[in-house]
Amino acid sequence: MSAHNEETDELIGASRQLTADAAAAGQRLDQWLAGRLGPDLSRSRIQALIRQGAVQVGGQVVTEAKHKLASGDTVTLDVPEPEPAEPQGEAIPLDILYEDDALIVVNKPAGLVVHPGAGNWTGTLVNALIHHCGDSLSGIGGVRRPGIVHRLDKDTSGVMVVAKTDHAHRVLSEAFADHGRTGDLRRAYVALVWGIPARPSGTIDAPLGRASDRVRRAVVPATRDDARHAVTHYAVEEWFGEGQAKYATASLVECRLETGRTHQIRVHMAHIGHPLVGDRDYGQAFRSKANRLPEPEATTVREFPRQALHARLLEFSHPDTHIAMRFEAPMPGDMENLVDAFRNI
Known part of the structure; x- marks a missing residue:
């Protein structure tokens, strides 16, 4: 997991409301937000969000970074989810137990992350599956988790099934969500x-x-x-x-x-x-x-x-x-x- 301060982690893909105190009076909006939200959300990123209409002051959208604040102003910042990077196929060996047109069953080794995420954008099971299966996984289960219906921790080894069609993904996902009860x-x-x-x-x-x-x-x-x-x-x-x-x-x-x-x-x-x-x-x-x-x-x-x-x-x-x-x-x-x-x- 990448290192972020706690406040920034809470901002990703969320709405955050702040109140300007007396010391904020007369400060530029971008300058004050940069001071409040720490180095992980840079001033240039904040300025871009302001231009995009992601910041409101007193319930009104403000698109000028130089907007001057008043004491007591309520500032709302919406930080959108980052666009997921589309994983690329990589020639990572797979221990395949079974495969047909609908699904593939693999024996995942310990140390292999299942799908891309913070700190692990490459070298994952998904990258290996895309390389092995080609376009058959495209669009199934989301951009960063194509075909994945369940997962194992990075350092847990063993059997996993991956869907290769939308139908298989839906049926297997429902089975795992039901946990075998029915x-x-x-x-x-x-x-x-x-x-x-x-x-x-x-x-x-x-x-x-x-x-x-x-x-x-x-x-x-x-x-x-x-x-x-x-x-x-x-x-x-x-x-x-x-x-x-x-x-x-x-x-x-x-x-x-x-x-x-x-x-x-x-x-x-x-x-x-x-x-x-x-x-x-x-x-x-x-x-x-x-x-x-x-x-x-x-x-x-x-x-x-x-x-x-x-x-x-x-x-x-x-x-x-x-x-x-x-x-x-x-x-x-x-x-x-x-x-x-x-x-x-």
């Missing part, structure tokens, strides 16, 4: 977490909302305006460490999503006290646990560069034929090596 959609992830849950299987039903830093998520009260219903079902598959489960150092857990919120598995597992190994955002307090492991396993765990999460199973009905489809991808080598390190303890 259809055949199933998603299963495997996660390596610290410790072992008190129950070998269970359901985490805890709403998620934004954390204070605007990127991370957190479990929040259901009454909060941004709270979103989130449900994860988990089952412990294997544990590592001492002979008895209650002394386990870590465990391999299958997680099945009933909803699909941002960072859902990562936040939910941390919420019950078992964050994912390698998770820098939600498992910071557990990083020192690696120091208690023997070598060379401790070094393997410390150097693992991402959250240990892999989307290993995806089931859905084909949007055209309605045939049930099932795709699995084995854990990638880095995560398999990490699990092996715990097995050796």
Whole structure:
């Protein structure tokens, strides 16, 4: 995510209302706004917005940057959304599990961003798909997200399906929005977490909302305006460490999503006290646990560069034929090596 100050971030694609204080009296409109809105919104950009009619003073559009303010003036600034850059195809290798005229299923590697965005305008899965599919993705799902109906975090690996037609995009998008409640959609992830849950299987039903830093998520009260219903079902598959489960150092857990919120598995597992190994955002307090492991396993765990999460199973009905489809991808080598390190303890 690119670095902006908080005030400017709130302005992008939004309307902002400011009130001129006594010190603003007699100042030029552009000069005063530049002083209030910080270096990330330059004076020349503010002047352009004024000329475009994006600034009102006292409810009246003002197009002169040199307009003089009076104390108590209400100034409204509308900053339009930036025009999305159309991504270009790039020859990035794809691990294709299946492809036909309607869709393509890939095994996304860890480290690959799904679609272009701030700080990642190139080198994404979308760039790779455009190169591979050509014009068949054009216009589907929006300029910056052609064909994308769901996504995985940059550092999460595993199975993804991408639409190649408008019909497939609509049907698959509806299936993911419904989270499989009324259809055949199933998603299963495997996660390596610290410790072992008190129950070998269970359901985490805890709403998620934004954390204070605007990127991370957190479990929040259901009454909060941004709270979103989130449900994860988990089952412990294997544990590592001492002979008895209650002394386990870590465990391999299958997680099945009933909803699909941002960072859902990562936040939910941390919420019950078992964050994912390698998770820098939600498992910071557990990083020192690696120091208690023997070598060379401790070094393997410390150097693992991402959250240990892999989307290993995806089931859905084909949007055209309605045939049930099932795709699995084995854990990638880095995560398999990490699990092996715990097995050796």
